[in-house]
Amino acid sequence: MQAGSKLRIEGLSKTYRGAGGGENVTALKDVGIEIGAGEFVSIVGPSGCGKSTLFNIIAGLIRPSGGKVLLDGRQPDELLGSVGYMPQRDCLMPWRTVLDNTTLGLELNGVRKKEAHKRALAEFERFGLAGFEKHWPAKLSGGMKQRAALLRTFLAGRDVMLLDEPFGALDALTRANMQEWLLDVWQEDRKTILFVTHDVEEAIYLSDRVYVMSGRPGRVSLEVDVSLARPRKPEITMTPEFLLLKQKLLRPLEEAAAGGGLFVDDRPTLEEQI
């Protein structure tokens, strides 16, 4: 693990200077995360736990106050542009067709339009976008917009992809379909994915490992390996193993929600109940 880690974050912290002489805000404190090549890792946490700050640092959009971000074991000269990044909103350009939206990354890499189109079109079927190449994004459903945004990130060709709550705005049914679909796609190319969500079930269902973050200051409060066999089917969410993991992850989240203080839970755990 130590040697093979694709993305490694060490002692990362970020402090925002208070506006107008106000108090400083510590958004992140000593955050450590590690992802191996081809791993699917999720971060769950309540809103305001610093997930977005963490993402923006890894994407190279903001600089940390302390700590390191290592790619393939070393600090890249320029983090910005080294990892794939998909923001929460689809951010599709309404003035570009679906096809031209998905090739944005290739275009900025200097790939010729014809070649870029060819590469994108080869993926349209798999991303469930076939037949919508020439449509404007406004004509797409919410799920299709997210798949188009995902294809754009995918085609940009970075080894590591950061996905920030990509299914957060979708209805429950679409969301479930998208999760299943994402697993299928990931299974095929095994890209390294760091996925942010506030949905514990989603995190367990998709990931090899889940980090729980708690807020103020944002820090990793728990790391849980998800050893459920792959490929996973949606029914897996009903199994005892899954529910155990869910309970394990929910507890620190409840603590975080209760204010982050010491939270003594004397309810019997599921293990004890069984």
Next chain:
Amino acid sequence: MFARGTRSRRVAATVLPPLLFAIFVLAAWQLYTVVGNIKESTLPPPTDVARSIWENRQLLIDNAWVTIKEILIGFFFAILLGVGLAVLIRSSRTVERAIYPWLVVSQMVPIPAIAPLLIIWFGFEMQPKVIVIVLVSFFPIAVNTIDGLRAAEPELLNLLKTLKANAWQRFRKAQLPAALPFLFSGLKVAAALSVIGAVFAEWVGASEGLGYLILVLNNQTATTDMFAVIFTLALIGILLFLIVTLLERLLLPWYYESRETEGEGLHLEVEEGA
């Protein structure tokens, strides 16, 4: 065949209501002047105005051509000035703070007050008219474009950064296209204002043009002929507006087609913005 049928029905639905309304107003006007026995020098019936337009067609065309030339040249420079100022203002905070207040102040200066000065400086030629037209019509273009250049989503700009887009690429691929619908809203307002500007400039000092013609006819109390000139001016304004709208449809097909799917609510919003 079916598609063509719905298309012509849609055209009928947009063209018929205003046409019927115009016929209704003209009929009421005609009835009022005939039944009320109104003097022709006070309010001529529309049929007389129509006859005057026909009889004076050569005079109207000759003078309209002069005014149209002023309007087109003025409009062109208003676009250059408006868009140029908008880009300049959005290029840096300092420039924005330095220029924007003066842009607003420039609109507080009553143009009628400086028009005679322009005549003193530039004489009775085309120049002062073009300057007046630019002064009255650049403002809506500038203000709308400034807002438009702010319209690109910050997340999209961040995404472009992670795709290694430099400042120019971010401008050209995101900020500029996002600003275009706003620019066109400004152009529509400016189109109407430019006609007013042209008439006014000709009133202050001219030897030809439709505005000048109104002044001359006013001195002769030739009310019917004045109405003929007013109708011609209105026609020029309407045509200019239509040309801008047509250009918008051709250049921003995504804007129109995306709007059609999003329903009436957005439609109303956009109309208010115009």
